[in-house]
Amino acid sequence: MKQGIHPEINEVTAHCVCGSTFQTITTSKDLDVDICSQCHPLFTGEQRFVDTAGRIEKFQQRYDKTNKKR
Numbered sequence: 001m002k003q004g005i006h007p008e009i010n011e012v013t014a015h016c017v018c019g020s021t022f023q024t025i026t027t028s029k030d031l032d033v034d035i036c037s038q039c040h041p042l043f044t045g046e047q048r049f050v051d052t053a054g055r056i057e058k059f060q061q062r063y064d065k066t067n068k069k070r
Contacts, residue, residue, distance in 0.1 A: 009025055009026070010026060010028070011023060012024060012026055012028070012029065012030055012031050014026075014033055015030075015031070015033070018039035020036050020038040022036065
C-alpha cells in the first residue's frame with residue numbers, strides 16, 4: 001500500500017436519534033445516524049407509519065376525484 005494517501009481511521013461513538021449509542025470505526029470524527037438496529041423496524045418487529053407533509057391525504061384526494069368520475 002502507498003504511504004500517506006489513506007484516510008485516518010477513528011474509533012467513534014455513533015449517536016442515533018432514538019438515543020441509542022454504539023461504537024464503530026469510521027474516517028469521520030463523529031457520527032450521527034437517523035436509524036439504528038435498536039429502532040429499525042426490521043430488527044424491532046414494530047411497524048411505524050410516517051406521513052410526511054400529508055402526502056397520503058393528497059394521494060387519497062386525487063384518488064377520490066378519479067373514482068367519482070367513473
